[in-house]
Structure formats: structure tokens, C-alpha cells
Amino acid sequence: MLSIITIVVPIFALIAAGFGCRRFNLLGVTAATELTRFVIYLALPALLFQTMATTRWQQLNQPGFIAAFSLGIAIVFIASLWWSKHNTRHLADGAIDSLNAAYANVGFIGFPLCFMALGQAGLAPAIIATIITVCILFAIAIAMIELSLQQERRPLLALIKVARALSRNPLLLAPLLGALWNVSGMVLPDAVASLLKLLGAAASPCALVSLGAFLAAKQTSSGGGAGVPVLVLLKLLLQPAITWFLAFHVFTMPTAWANAALLLAALPTGTGPYMLAELYKREAATTASVILSSTIASLITLTLCLIWIAR
Secondary structure, three states, rough: OOHHHHHHHHHHHHHHHHHHHHHHOOOOOOOOHHHHHHHHHHHHHHHHHHHHHHOOOOHHHHHHHHHHHHHHHHHHHHHHHHHHHHHHHHHHHHHEEEHHHHHOOOOHHHHHHHHHHHHHHHHHHHHHHHHHHHHHHEEEEHHHHHHHHOOOOOHHHHHHHHHHHHOOOHHHHHHHHHHHHHHHOOOOOHHHHHHHHHHHHHHHHHHHHHHHHHHHHHHHHOOOOHHHHHHHHHHHHHHHHHHHHHHOOOOOOHHHHHHHHHHHOOOOOHHHHHHHHHOOOOOOOHHHHHHHHHHHHHHHHHHHHHHHOOO
């Protein structure tokens, strides 16, 4: 139990630190935005590049993990989409609702959690989960929103926009470039390796403080709605339950990867859905409330998952 506390407390303490600093104006109104930019454009890409450049391909060849984690996302995403349609929500809003229910906060919480719970071996599953979540799932949601908002119904134009956006995504480019470096067989120069290590080490603490500042900024403006509890339950209960069943009872994979699949599926909602809601001028109060509520509630659900893993 003490080891579980050692894992959970520092993560949520950093989130609380960012929350408190923003609430008491120790961090400015743009702190969350600027810290997030640092994480997205420098620190996390450095960590992704270094891990992909130095990881053996055999370690990433885990089709069972990919299938279990992806199917958990897909089932919850479709269930949420059906629920939104049943409540006569616009397809664009339904896509954002579905992201709220399926979009795990891998970048900000997943990496530090997997590293602290599983050690260095936890980074490879986190990278794969990041690619599935930030790239594939995000692209599907963007395509759905673009297609639903197209006045002239030009799906090809929407797909081109999606491809253009993904081509500039540092969280996609960094692991891709790292993989290409790995294939080349070249060794990272010591100076470059040291730089990447310094930047990568800053990713987790900065991401967690940024998340806390973001939650503090959105707390007073988040009215939410009746759909918030449903989306939080889908994210924190249904998705990890499905992934657990698939990882431990359907697909074959090392125990460490199955444990990582459970932890990554049990993560709270990331900030990606809120960014999309703001970008496309959709109603964002529900999304902000889901992020805040799921992050607070995940303190309990993630602890339970860690207890189950350590049994």
C-alpha cells in the first residue's frame, strides 16, 4: 500500500500545486497555455523521440496490447456517440462527447504514472497509447467534426485538412522521426542524448502543473450538464473494465503490458477534447466539467487499479 501511495501522491500533488498556484495568482492567466505549449512542442516530443530512437523494435511488437487498448477506446467511443445521438446532439458535439469518454490523458498523466508504476518498461506502452489516442482517435474525431460542419459536403477537403493538421503534430512527428533514427542504426551523439534527457525529464512535472493550472482556470466557468456523470462513468469505469477483460482474458501479452493497458485505459479525460471544442466554437462547458470531474475521481479509480496490479 505504501508503494501505491508513493506512486499516486506525487502525481496528484503536482496537479494540486498547479491548481493552487493558479487560484492564488502565483501563476498568470496564460500559465497553463504556455506550459502546455512547452510540453507539447519541446519536452514530450523529446521524450517520445529518445524512447523510440533507443527502444528495440521487439519491445514494441505487442499486437495484443494494441488490440486491447484500441478496442476499449472504440467500444466506448461508439457507445458515447450512440448516447449523444439518442439525446439529439449535433454530430460535431457528439464527436466531442465521445472524445470526452474515450480520450485518455496519456501525455500528461499516463507517462509519469506508467514510469512510476512499471519503471522504464512502462514508457513503450505509453508511447503506443499516445499514438493511438493523440493521432488516430483525434484524427477520427476531427474528420467527423469537419464532415458534419461542411456546408457543401466535401469530404475530400475535410480529409485533406485532417492530414495537414496531423502532419504538423509534434506528438506524431517526434516518435516517427525517432523510429526512423532507430532504423538507421546510428547512435545518438552524447550531447544530443543529454539534451533530450533534460527536456524529457521536464515533460511529466510541467505537464502535471499545467493540467492543475488549466483545471483551476476552467473551474469557475464550467457549468457542465446532465451528460457529465455519464461521460465520466464511461471513461473511468467502462473503458478500463473492457480493456481489462481484453488484456487479461482475450489477448496474449506480457503481464507488464496488460497492467499498462489497464492503467492507461483508466486515465481521466485529457485536454484534447476541450481544445477541439474551443477550436470549432462548440459548447465547451460539459467538456471542461468532464476533465475536472474525471481527474478528481481518477485519484480513487487509479489507486484501485494500482492495488489490483500489486496484489
